[in-house]
Amino acid sequence: MATAEEIAAQQFSDTVASCRPQIFRFLLASTRDVDLAETLTQDCLLKAHRNWSQFRGESTVMTWLMRIAINLQKDHWRNRRLQFWRHASANSVDVEEASSWLPSGQSSQEQQLLAREKVAHVWRAVEGLSERQRTVFLLRFVEEMELSEIARSTGLSEGTVKAHLSRALAKVRAELGGK
Amino acid sequence: MDSKQELAKQAERQAELEAMDPALRQALGDFKASVHAWSDAMVSRPRTVQQTVVRRTWRLVAGGVLTSVLIAGAVTGELYEHHERQMQQARFAAERTAAQQRELAAQRAHEEQDLLAKVDSDVSRDVPSALEPLASLMAEDATR
Numbered sequence: 399m400a401t402a403e404e405i406a407a408q409q410f411s412d413t414v415a416s417c418r419p420q421i422f423r424f425l426l427a428s429t430r431d432v433d434l435a436e437t438l439t440q441d442c443l444l445k446a447h448r449n450w451s452q453f454r455g456e457s458t459v460m461t462w463l464m465r466i467a468i469n470l471q472k473d474h475w476r477n478r479r480l481q482f483w484r485h486a487s488a489n490s491v492d493v494e495e496a497s498s499w500l501p502s503g504q505s506s507q508e509q510q511l512l513a514r515e516k517v518a519h520v521w522r523a524v525e526g527l528s529e530r531q532r533t534v535f536l537l538r539f540v541e542e543m544e545l546s547e548i549a550r551s552t553g554l555s556e557g558t559v560k561a562h563l564s565r566a567l568a569k570v571r572a573e574l575g576g577k
Numbered sequence: 578m579d580s581k582q583e584l585a586k587q588a589e590r591q592a593e594l595e596a597m598d599p600a601l602r603q604a605l606g607d608f609k610a611s612v613h614a615w616s617d618a619m620v621s622r623p624r625t626v627q628q629t630v631v632r633r634t635w636r637l638v639a640g641g642v643l644t645s646v647l648i649a650g651a652v653t654g655e656l657y658e659h660h661e662r663q664m665q666q667a668r669f670a671a672e673r674t675a676a677q678q679r680e681l682a683a684q685r686a687h688e689e690q691d692l693l694a695k696v697d698s699d700v701s702r703d704v705p706s707a708l709e710p711l712a713s714l715m716a717e718d719a720t721r
Contacts, residue, residue: 423613423616496615499615500607500610500611513607513611517604517611519604520607521608539608540609540613544586567601571598571601
């Protein structure tokens with residue numbers, strides 16, 4: 399017979415396993431660093447496992463995990479700013495490499511090239527966003543989260559989320575228009 | 578989340594996208610697809626463990642070198658300590674011999690002093706007997 403701990407662990411494993419790819423994707427888009435995104439994803443799941451008993455179900459598991467991931471990411475950048483003598487993160491891929499990934503559809507070579515250019519423009523705009531704007535933008539347009547979920551994940555009000563999103567979109571639009 | 582809510586959200590998203598100009602909508606769609614493709618490729622990519630193995634080998638080598646250095650240090654320390662102990666024992670022995678010699682010399686000096694004192698006392702005892710008549714005369718003068 400399984401103990402209560404084993405049941406809780408199994409329940410955690412089942413619930414969280416489905417969220418892992420989404421957490422990793424968000425962190426990868428935020429950092430453009432595969433190794434860092436994997437490390438932060440692991441840290442996120444570890445932290446979630448430790449605090450699983452405190453999860454009351456007031457939000458979805460995804461929102462809760464995303465909040466942990468955002469906080470871990472913030473801590474990471476804060477620590478890196480303090481440790482300025484360390485080798486700066488050179489693992490982040492550049493915009494060109496990041497935009498080279500496109501789903502293999504039936505589109506022609508020309509269309510693929512065009513799409514790649516557009517993606518590179520969006521990456522450049524994302525690069526110029528503030529940390530909050532970038533987080534809100536990625537959660538909305540890559541993870542397709544609702545404004546209320548984004549607000550809960552980031553700890554901001556819905557109004558603030560809308561404002562950040564609007565500014566982020568304006569910058570993306572400007573980058574696309576300026577090509 | 579029930580299907581009604583899901584549908585409402587989809588409708589809201591659709592309305593939001595339709596409100597955008599087509600170029601922006603297309604760019605955001607491509608961007609999303611690109612990030613998803615990249616993430617999926619990274620999640621399913623084969624992991625290499627070569628670097629870890631190399632790092633472990635280096636750790637083993639470093640560990641071996643460190644152990645050798647520690648053993649060599651311990652042996653050298655022990656030898657040095659042994660040598661120091663021997664030197665100290667030799668110093669103690671030399672000091673002991675010097676102290677014995679000093680004691681013997683002092684004893685000899687004392688014996689010589691005793692002998693001289695004895696000779697002096699013998700000589701001083703002989704002198705009054707030689708001057709005995711003079712002493713008795715002096716005694717007679719005193720009784721008068």
